[in-house]
Amino acid sequence: MNDEVQCVLRFESGAFHTPVIPAASPSVRRSTLRRRAPHRAAPPMLLTALLLATLVVGTRADENDRAASPTDARPARMSPEEVARREARHLKNIRQVTRCFPRAGEGYFSPDGKQIVFQAYPLGYPFYQIYRQSLEGGQPFRLSPGRGRTTCSYFHPTQPLILFASSHRDPQIEQTEAAARRLEAQGGRRRYQWDFDPWMDIYTIRPDGTGLRQLTDTPGYDAEGSYSSDGRRIVFTSTRDGDPDIYIMDADGSNVRQITNAPGYDGGPFFSPDDRWIIFRSDRRKEHMLQLFAVSVDGKHEVQLTHNLGQVNWCPYFHPSGKYIVWASADYSRGPQFANFDLFTMDVTLGETTVRTGRVERITFHRAADVLPVFSPDGKRLMWTSTRTSDGSSQLWIADWVRED
Ligand SMILES: [Ca+2]
Ligand SMILES: [Ca+2]
Secondary structure, eight states, X not given: OOTTOOOOOOOOXXXXXXXXXXXXXXXXXXXXXXXOOOOOSSOTTHHHHHHHHHHHHTTTOTTGGGOOOSSOOXXXXXXXXXXXXXXXTTEEEEEEOOOSSSOEEXXXXXXXXXEEEEEEOOTTOSSOEEEEEETTSOOOEEXXXXXSOEEEEEEOSSSSOEEEEEOTTOTTHHHHHHHHHHHHHTGGXXXXXXXXXXXXXXXXXXXXXXXXXXXXXXXXXXXXXXXOTTSSEEEEEEOTTSSOEEEEEETTSOSOEEXXXXXXXXXXXEEOTTSSEEEEEEOSSSTTOOEEEEEETTSXXXXXXXXXXXXXXXXXXXXXXXXXXXXXXXXXXXXXXXXXXEEEEEEXXXXXXXXXXXXXXXXXXXXXXXXXXXXXXXXXEEEEEEOOSTTOOOEEEEEEEOOOO
């Protein structure tokens, strides 16, 4: 099943890689774009193009370290030593996790923290596939069917199940693949498109690759799914009513209910550890300028968590304590060529009808793109997708997470 890759997973103890800033490489282009861009009737691909421009250009811009903080926009060009010193405040033992794939990203931990599930480009295939990998060594194991687009995988918290989105039932799959290969053959000229593939649906599969089961079958894009902490529900993004919104369904795909209904992209949702709130990102305030929001699981109470329309904020994720979230943000006020995605945390207090926001802290300072952060279930490690690799490709990275409270 996995003969197309020989990807060795290994850790490098204690290493902080001196940044080797890549030229814009195709490998950067698609991979980090994961938690979704908006699809409206008219301008569907623009936000993705914006994010892409940042991820490509941002990794090679010499001065983009000045970018990016909701709280700290100091114009500084940091030395690698200074970057390491600042990141060491919360990140110890930073190490690259995935290798050998042309690119990989958006990883999530298994409930016991010993495995990860992520998306990666198989050699010779134009779309991401979903892989499971032990963190203790061994080869990545492909879970997705091997055809079509895939994205957004997630472990069930208590059962041996992994969910992901896949378009492999696309009846025009040959043409879809051929079009992607033609684009890829155009090399540096190829334009990224995040396709809100209408054939994208949410599936579950057992960790051994058996028991593929389709949970959604509504026309339109259904993806970006994740389980509630008790495993009874799935929150996801769907365009089934023509606009990307947040939905919840039971874990078997039944009982679908719509949670957000605002014009614009609402996506990338995750439950809070107590399953009372959902965090997500939306560009409803200003097109493309994603902001973070929280909504109660009944959809009745909505709170905007970030208020910086010069920034793109995305991929929020809770620490298992429920006391703070981590996300990626970049300053677009000087244009995408200077934007540099970095990770931040924000303290939150989850109430009955509102969410209070608190201290914001910058976590990464590297001029490569740092996006899609998640905590391990025990809260002791942080995994994210970064182009801080020696070849500039986006890969998964893990660090020990250091914070007292
Ligand atoms: Ca919407
Ligand atoms: Ca960065």
